[in-house]
Amino acid sequence: MIRLKNVSKSYDGDKPALIDVNAAVTKGEFVFLVGPSGSGKSTFIRLLLREFLPSRGEVIVAGQDVVHMRSWKVPFLRRNIGCVFQDFKLLPNKTAFENVAFALEVIGRSRNVINTQVPEVLRLVGLEEKLDRYPDELSGGEQQRVSIARAFANRPPLLLADELTGNLDPATSLGIMTLLNRINRTGTTVLVATHDREIVDSMRRRVIALEDGRIVRDQLKGVYGYED
Amino acid sequence: MIRLKNVSKSYDGDKPALIDVNAAVTKGEFVFLVGPSGSGKSTFIRLLLREFLPSRGEVIVAGQDVVHMRSWKVPFLRRNIGCVFQDFKLLPNKTAFENVAFALEVIGRSRNVINTQVPEVLRLVGLEEKLDRYPDELSGGEQQRVSIARAFANRPPLLLADELTGNLDPATSLGIMTLLNRINRTGTTVLVATHDREIVDSMRRRVIALEDGRIVRDQLKGVYGYED
Amino acid sequence: MYFIKEALSSFRKNIVQSIAAVTTVALCLVVIGLILMVMYVGGEIIEGIEKKVEIEIFFDNPETIQSSGRVTARMDKIQEIENTVRAWSEVSKVRYVSKEQALDKFKKDFQYNPEVIQNIEGNPLPDSLRVSLKNPRKVDAVANRLKTIQYVKDLAGDLDKNVQYGKDTVKRLFAVTRWVSIAAGGFAALLIFVSLVLITNTIRLAIFARRKEIGIMRLVGASNWFIRWPFILEGMFEGFIGAGVAILILVGIWRTLFTNLASGKVLAFLSFQIDQTAFIKLILLLALSGAVIGSAGSFIALRRFLKV
Amino acid sequence: MYFIKEALSSFRKNIVQSIAAVTTVALCLVVIGLILMVMYVGGEIIEGIEKKVEIEIFFDNPETIQSSGRVTARMDKIQEIENTVRAWSEVSKVRYVSKEQALDKFKKDFQYNPEVIQNIEGNPLPDSLRVSLKNPRKVDAVANRLKTIQYVKDLAGDLDKNVQYGKDTVKRLFAVTRWVSIAAGGFAALLIFVSLVLITNTIRLAIFARRKEIGIMRLVGASNWFIRWPFILEGMFEGFIGAGVAILILVGIWRTLFTNLASGKVLAFLSFQIDQTAFIKLILLLALSGAVIGSAGSFIALRRFLKV
Numbered sequence A, B: 001m002i003r004l005k006n007v008s009k010s011y012d013g014d015k016p017a018l019i020d021v022n023a024a025v026t027k028g029e030f031v032f033l034v035g036p037s038g039s040g041k042s043t044f045i046r047l048l049l050r051e052f053l054p055s056r057g058e059v060i061v062a063g064q065d066v067v068h069m070r071s072w073k074v075p076f077l078r079r080n081i082g083c084v085f086q087d088f089k090l091l092p093n094k095t096a097f098e099n100v101a102f103a104l105e106v107i108g109r110s111r112n113v114i115n116t117q118v119p120e121v122l123r124l125v126g127l128e129e130k131l132d133r134y135p136d137e138l139s140g141g142e143q144q145r146v147s148i149a150r151a152f153a154n155r156p157p158l159l160l161a162d163e164l165t166g167n168l169d170p171a172t173s174l175g176i177m178t179l180l181n182r183i184n185r186t187g188t189t190v191l192v193a194t195h196d197r198e199i200v201d202s203m204r205r206r207v208i209a210l211e212d213g214r215i216v217r218d219q220l221k222g223v224y225g226y227e228d
Numbered sequence C, D: 001m002y003f004i005k006e007a008l009s010s011f012r013k014n015i016v017q018s019i020a021a022v023t024t025v026a027l028c029l030v031v032i033g034l035i036l037m038v039m040y041v042g043g044e045i046i047e048g049i050e051k052k053v054e055i056e057i058f059f060d061n062p063e064t065i066q067s068s069g070r071v072t073a074r075m076d077k078i079q080e081i082e083n084t085v086r087a088w089s090e091v092s093k094v095r096y097v098s099k100e101q102a103l104d105k106f107k108k109d110f111q112y113n114p115e116v117i118q119n120i121e122g123n124p125l126p127d128s129l130r131v132s133l134k135n136p137r138k139v140d141a142v143a144n145r146l147k148t149i150q151y152v153k154d155l156a157g158d159l160d161k162n163v164q165y166g167k168d169t170v171k172r173l174f175a176v177t178r179w180v181s182i183a184a185g186g187f188a189a190l191l192i193f194v195s196l197v198l199i200t201n202t203i204r205l206a207i208f209a210r211r212k213e214i215g216i217m218r219l220v221g222a223s224n225w226f227i228r229w230p231f232i233l234e235g236m237f238e239g240f241i242g243a244g245v246a247i248l249i250l251v252g253i254w255r256t257l258f259t260n261l262a263s264g265k266v267l268a269f270l271s272f273q274i275d276q277t278a279f280i281k282l283i284l285l286l287a288l289s290g291a292v293i294g295s296a297g298s299f300i301a302l303r304r305f306l307k308v
């Protein structure tokens, strides 16, 4: 599903955010991406989405070479990836409903499907009462949940999540993780970048640990880390 | 330092975000504000900053009646409050350095003071190498730390922090909390809204718990909660 | 349809930018519309002045002709010339002015100098034909052609002296009208150019302010055209409304001017008139260009944010 | 100073909006500058035409005077009138036209109708004084005052007939020039108004796009003036640069027009000239108004985001 070969990425001139990263995630896996702040987790995820190109190396997502992909094909790649962004990236002029609906409109779903599916997804993340709120009328955690709902609304084969639960209390986090688990069990590949030691430790899934842009650990049934 | 009397706040027409809240924080205290997502923590903090007025009740900060305050006095109130915002609220057109410097320029500090103090503060949060980065060239956690640096750059008597460590790994979080502790010991009143059970439980400070807009617990040397 | 709904809701939700765009389009079109109106009216006036250019053929006095022995059928010959010339496609009107009419005119011109009139004995003035042209700019060619007519040669003798059209005056008049038209046209072109730049500027600013939104849409997998259509429709919509507002303002100005002018005495000598069709054409032109400018502006402004 | 540094860096960092604002200011000022120039030149031309209005005093023929027994010192009396009138503050020029000069002119006017000239015996034309005015609009008053001079009464006899200034022509001329000025002035006023709206619009859009930033500044404790100054300075700066660009463009247009016109023959009869001072004044006016508009625009646009 995902393969990175000798990938490096440096933002213009700076010391690289990712250095010589090699990783492979097979279809249906559930992977945590951990590492201290600024270690390159978001960069990793944004490379998979082709938000930008790597400085060096090869990135293959769902069998497609992301680096040499024609630019008109990029939207089609992204439609197969659901992504929860660290800063949510909600459209400020659309309500929670419309934000989620947009991801479905993009792939041409009919009004009918949208009208039944969107409230359903928002219910799953506990926002059934806030469908018509604009992002700035939602609390931080609620915005994050809208972003989560949008990411899996169209049931993509690959789900990326950057700092999935940073603004959520432990109880809600647990609910979301259970949800992800269920989605994963239907065959979706899931990659979650997180700082939440509690969650990583309790789930015991594969853990890839980054530090200063390098992979320092890649462990099946891993834990958050050894430190402190 | 802070006193709320029968405070309610409802955003236009909706079910209220805070209901009949009474709380008092004395000078020098260290208080955690906890509660599930959407329970009103951010609303609580924004009332203290007079980002908006309560629907009912009295808010007193540093001896001043915030509700009946003349609007030209508001900037002076805010200069005595350092605040870490849940969404960081960094100026996109200013570098990390300039963002922190702005908080000092506002209170009329000289260039000299700024040039020595700002790098010092940014060093404390571990960003000494990224002074000249713009916010969108920083990782989520780094942005959060710039926001933290800005909040205590001018050594305000009151420090508010909304979701202080949501984007930080446990090690960095611990560093920040140690820093806050030190600042608190110099006499600064600190109020932290957080979901980080680990931190709350390890610090054993006063905990105010909100649920659905009501204070459900106010406990000295408290812990995050009983759930799960 | 999805795109239209999307465009309308975006128009509503970004009302500040929408209003700015509509205002810009409206004001620019009002200015352009006004200058087009002025150019139209000015053109009519200039045409009116140019129409006054006429060629005069002065005929030799009958006595002179008599002496050369060709008296008979003089009026027939003149009639013949008149008919021939009237048939020419360039000619709009041919008028015969008799000796007596010429003298009347002369007396009127000199009414304040009675001495001049008193000292004239008999009627020394010649009779003449006055030829008006459809297109006064052809006056040179027509005059030359007139001089080749046998009867004109017969009756007017010294052609250079007797076939006249104030060559220099005409030249100067045409030079002036030409320069006025060029200047007005240049100014109008400048205004149109300026308007285009200002409108695309406004739209560009509005879209620039939403570049983050566009980025988000792209990250969620929207194709370029999926993003573009609502913006283009919104621009078109704004252009349309702007043109509508411009039309209302223009009609208002037009009405006030007309009532004011009709009540004053100015209308009379300016022969101020625009026909209905020209006005309707102007309106449609404005509405259309508003929509085109709006959508084209959006399209252009979007380009730089849609590089995948 | 802090605010200036802040304004400059903001100008640089929001380059898209800055360019938009500068372009808008520049283009609007170019259009306004052009119309002011055209109005200035047009005013000169109109003044030139109006200057041609003159009052003619035709004197009765010496024979007539002789018969009433007052021949002596006729030229002295005319000289006397000339001197008196020349001293009047409204009068710019007084010119004596003798019988002979008048006849020469008459002969030239009628060169193509030799019969008319041949039939005039002697010189029936009168001698006259031609009075030009500084302000041609006072022609009525001056004419009436002329008629009260004793010598004029003596020498011109029938005053209504012999003191002449083409009353109707003058009235019509003034009506036309008045309407042209009003129309041009109205158009200029409209352009200025439109420019103001468009410029504040652009600045408003730019500031609107940064409303979040303004909100953040306020949350961090910045006072309203602390926020406002950089924006105002930035607007002033944009206005200044815009005016500078406008001036460059205007000078460019001016130069090209001048060389083109000077080489053509048009310059001659339009007596196309602007004096240096007027042009410099225009430039300074534009620069100043650019800065004022820019800063005022910023100030206005900021208001709604600075309600604490």
Ligand SMILES: Nc1ncnc2c1ncn2[C@@H]1O[C@H](COP(=O)(O)OP(=O)(O)OP(=O)(O)O)[C@@H](O)[C@H]1O
Binding pocket: A011, A012, A014, A016, A017, A035, A036, A037, A038, A039, A040, A041, A042, A043, A044, A086, B130, B136, B137, B138, B139, B140, B141, B142, B167, B168
């Ligand atoms: N646009 C950018 N330009 C320059 N440097 C950048 C940019 N984005 C990120 N960086 C740098 O790259 C490094 C990795 O960033 P990244 O966002 O991947 O970290 P992260 O692991 O997601 O951190 P966090 O947990 O704080 O979100 C950081 O040092 C950051 O400063």
Ligand SMILES: Nc1ncnc2c1ncn2[C@@H]1O[C@H](COP(=O)(O)OP(=O)(O)OP(=O)(O)O)[C@@H](O)[C@H]1O
Binding pocket: A130, A136, A137, A138, A139, A140, A141, A142, A167, A168, B011, B012, B014, B016, B017, B035, B036, B037, B038, B039, B040, B041, B042, B043, B044, B086
């Ligand atoms: N501008 C707003 N307009 C309407 N409702 C709002 C607005 N801001 C917040 N709310 C609602 O008020 C409630 C409390 O919001 P608040 O932001 O205080 O929650 P919170 O405790 O900070 O949650 P989180 O932990 O997710 O940040 C939520 O239900 C939210 O939907």
Ligand SMILES: [Mg+2]
Binding pocket: A041, A042, A043, A086, A162, B139, B140, B141
């Ligand atoms: Mg990150």
Ligand SMILES: [Mg+2]
Binding pocket: A139, A140, A141, B041, B042, B043, B086, B162
């Ligand atoms: Mg919150």
